[in-house]
Amino acid sequence: MSDQITDVVAYMNELGKQARAASRALAAASTGEKNNALLAIADDIDTTRDTLMDENRKDLEAGAAKGLDAALLDRLELTTARIDSMIEGLRQIAALPDPIGEIFDMNYRPTGIQVGRMRVPLGVAGIIYESRPNVTADAAALCLKSGNATVLRGGSEAFHSNQAIAASIHRGLEKAGLPAEAVQVVATTDRAAVGAMITMPEYVDVIIPRGGKGLIERISNDARVPVIKHLDGICHVYIDDQADIQKAFDVALNAKTQRYGTCNTMETLLVAEAVAEEALLMLAPAYMKKGVELRGCKRTCEIIEGCTAATDEDWDTEYLAPILSIRVVDDLDQAIEHINTHSSQHTESIITENITRARRFLQEADSSSVMVNASTRFADGFEYGLGAEIGISTDKFHARGPVGLEGLTSMKFIVLGDGHIRS
Amino acid sequence: MSDQITDVVAYMNELGKQARAASRALAAASTGEKNNALLAIADDIDTTRDTLMDENRKDLEAGAAKGLDAALLDRLELTTARIDSMIEGLRQIAALPDPIGEIFDMNYRPTGIQVGRMRVPLGVAGIIYESRPNVTADAAALCLKSGNATVLRGGSEAFHSNQAIAASIHRGLEKAGLPAEAVQVVATTDRAAVGAMITMPEYVDVIIPRGGKGLIERISNDARVPVIKHLDGICHVYIDDQADIQKAFDVALNAKTQRYGTCNTMETLLVAEAVAEEALLMLAPAYMKKGVELRGCKRTCEIIEGCTAATDEDWDTEYLAPILSIRVVDDLDQAIEHINTHSSQHTESIITENITRARRFLQEADSSSVMVNASTRFADGFEYGLGAEIGISTDKFHARGPVGLEGLTSMKFIVLGDGHIRS
Incomplete structure (x- = not known):
């Protein structure tokens, strides 16, 4: 698969373009449609778990042959319990309140206009993470619930597992009538894909890197897109x-x-x-x-x-x-x-x-x-009651601390009038 | 003045270091102290307005000699009415509610801890703007009220006017017992100061450029610090x-x-x-x-x-x-x-x-x-009731739309317990 892609930059641009288009559909999707998709993805992973475990075995065998250490192989492995918890996670995110469309602070101004704010998705999130296949489902679910399209780039050692999870996600999205391009898992292990993803502000609105400090620092330095990042915990x-x-x-x-x-x-x-x-x-x-x-x-x-x-x-x-x-x-x-x-x-x-x-x-x-x-x-999104967590931000800009659904959203101003003009 | 500074990068680093130190004091300052400073600055500008107009005349004469066009000269001029409105702006910002320290969403979790959020300053804001001296007072006041230290870099044509306003600001801050370094106006017209300011993430937390699209695009491309920016209004x-x-x-x-x-x-x-x-x-x-x-x-x-x-x-x-x-x-x-x-x-x-x-x-x-x-x-911060506006953000990250005091803040999580531990 990965070797079929020769021009990585063109490929990533195409993913970006499709993600942008899908993000419009997701922003307009109802809470019911998004929840149906999440539940359909959970069901699909449940019914195709044998295939998923076969694909995961390919990754584990390749990893062992490559001499990955025991800790890496452990993180890579999808046991029955981990698949159960992935499915449970999807269902929990379906059960969370939808942050999108929330309207608040509506007040009348002396001019007669009514001004408030509405919570909206950020647009397209690019997620870069290590070889933990369960992150593919978790991150996709949080972004989907918050109305964001995602481009996911997991560690190359989890390639087959991630593609199998992506297939379940696509079937679930289609079953719910949402575009499959709402969640795209990068189908190449070429590292140039990361470089391309973090420099496409026209297609990607936020980058969320998860992994070692070195990786996160490199991404932050090179990114032309805002980054929600977590470095040390001292x-x-x-x-x-x-x-x-x-x-x-x-x-x-x-x-x-x-x-x-x-x-x-x-x-x-x-x-x-x-x-x-x-x-x-x-x-x-x-x-x-x-x-x-x-x-x-x-x-x-x-x-x-x-x-x-x-x-x-x-x-x-x-x-x-x-x-x-x-x-x-x-x-x-x-x-x-x-x-x-x-x-x-x-x-x-x-x-x-x-x-x-x-x-x-x-x-x-x-x-x-x-x-x-x-x-x-x-200090943890679950302990704080956020329902889920995509990371912990040690920055002050945009999201700070554990980042749940709200950190994946923005707010726009809305104004209601009755033909009001400014004098 | 400007020609006394030979090593601009070292100079900007020094300003940055002082701003970071002052930002700690400002974050801990009470609402009363900040308001007293704002009112003292307003009074100082009022009582020293002759000096300010003299300094402004120097800028106007230099500008005319340099052949600035009428529109630029108009923006540069500090008329009595404009000084009045600058003073009035400071007093209005003193009268706004203080966003800092606001605690909200405090809820008990099943573990017994109480979790909520507290609004805090971003830290240090770098403001880069054209030759409109009134922006010096406006921007400094918004940042001061929201507990942020500022480094201001105005257009070189307004150099003398900005330094005179800076002197009033410093006297006002000191009168209120706050560090003068809470507001620093760059004392060089060397353009390298801008390049230095936007690449000091250790000292500057946010850059707010105001001016032409070309300037804002250049700053956004080169900045290593988050930027609250406004490009077009189509x-x-x-x-x-x-x-x-x-x-x-x-x-x-x-x-x-x-x-x-x-x-x-x-x-x-x-x-x-x-x-x-x-x-x-x-x-x-x-x-x-x-x-x-x-x-x-x-x-x-x-x-x-x-x-x-x-x-x-x-x-x-x-x-x-x-x-x-x-x-x-x-x-x-x-x-x-x-x-x-x-x-x-x-x-x-x-x-x-x-x-x-x-x-x-x-x-x-x-x-x-x-x-x-x-x-x-x-679509305007005043019309929306924000009380004031430092700019309009067309980005989705952090602040979107008219940016008032709230856009200059962040939120941290606070947790109250009674010896609670995680099991």
Whole structure:
């Protein structure tokens, strides 16, 4: 398949043109039509799951032959449970409220016109992701529900799996009377397809890259289209001197150890000097018992036996591993200063019983999620009630934090009059 | 002044660094502090208006010597009335509600955490604009109210006027206890300053260019920072076959002739075939009486005597002049198709008494403002009740349509718990 495409740029342009046309139809599609398509896709994946697993086996065999490591092969594999969860995801997205067409803030102006806003799709989304075939269905479903056409470019190792899922999506769309071009999966493994996709502002309205930091940085630098991106997750918990120490213990332990490899895991713990000894002497043994390596500032190392000295680099590192950097700070000011200097603007939490401190932290910690007395691990579209999540944005422009259906939409102004003219 | 700065990139980096630091203070500033600063700036401009007019005279004399045309010189001039209106603008912005810190959508989740959102500033805005000194005060005021630091780079012809306004702004900020670096006016006319400003994502969060299409396109292409931009205003009015013909006449005449040089002026009139003769025979003499040149499709030319044939280029042209292109279309479908092909996604209006047609037009016309029975000339931040306007965005990403204070903000998630951890 992929080798049949010789001119990748022309091919991508054609996909883009078709996506733009399909996006018009999707923008005008009713909620019922979109939901019918989502349910038909779910049913189609369910009834053709043997074919899907056969295609996935081709990818797994090619991957093993290529010497992919176990973690990559695991992500690539479509088990029965993963297919079930893909189907369930489609049905859940069908059940979510449709954001499109929502009208709000309608007010009469002194001139007599009535002005408000209407939520509309962005248009065409380009999704670039690693070799996880379930993302094909998830991302397509979120875009479809929010009225956006999509061009999906998954990792080349998942080529056959993605094409099989694309076939189910197309059959589902057609069954619901929507254009098959509303979701297009790039049918070439040529890397030039990515370069083309991110430089077609006439056909693509937003790029959502998912994957390693290197890939995302490259895409952001080269894109001529807005990017919803997520780079690091260097998250902090600050234990204030007016913290409830038991809450501090629970949250700081959970934020680090509930899972190590997620972007909302705490990487640096800040502790107010006044409670540093009490808090750290409780926490250190608990971390060590779980095998967490502790790297601390000078004061921390004085308190915790077995703590190694943190270097400057530690404060700017996303470990994604059982390692934690710890700094004792003078007070809230220094904690906020540390966060706004070293954070990746993902998620920060303060542990305090003092409402004035909590209010200041909420206002001044400049990150996409800011919490009081809660674990950073809650920073997630599902936990926030968005119903689903296409990514977490650490940017401030357009969407910030977990991005659900709303992040895939825009708002236009609508004006109703009765022959009103401007004088 | 300008010639004292030899290393423009280093200078802009310094401004950027100071702006970033000041933006932290502004984000934490209270509504009262920001309002006090705005009122103090207004008072300072009022009491130092003689100095300001002297500095403005220097610019006018230099401009005249350089041979600037009358229109440019007019825009450059700070008359007493314009200074009054600048002062009044500052006071109006002080009187607007503060968008920053607004908390909304707070809901309890099944886990017990409470999740909502808080409106926060974007951070640092870079404004690039033509030689209209009043923009210096307007743009600075909108950014200040929305908690953003600004770096302003006005047209070189207004150099002395802008520096005088900057001095008032700095005195006002200091009087209110806010850092003077919250608003910085670039003190060099070297064009390299623009190139530097739009490629400092570490210091600048958004670029807002105001000026000619060429400038805006260049900035958009070269920027490494998000841009809120406004290119063309190719606006349409569609007269449906179920229009009230008197309303159609009023709106179509007003949308074209109330002012010719504004971006929300209608450039193309679409008329349904069934009412084309009636509508155009009413409208044509009225347009001609006002000196509007009519360029029509074949059918239009059959109806209107003295109409010249429109070329393909006409449908994609923003005249900003007493010229109107007219096309007779079959029906609403063809009107929407024409608009979504040729519009610059600024503003479109349908004239109809039919609610089903109106609903379809509102949903399917893919522009930043979509109207029913109202003149496109209403597309404006003041008319919409935003209180002020920093520009009109024809993009879909982040801000769309007239951009007021809200478009200069972002939203972060806030989470309140009581020691909640994720299980």
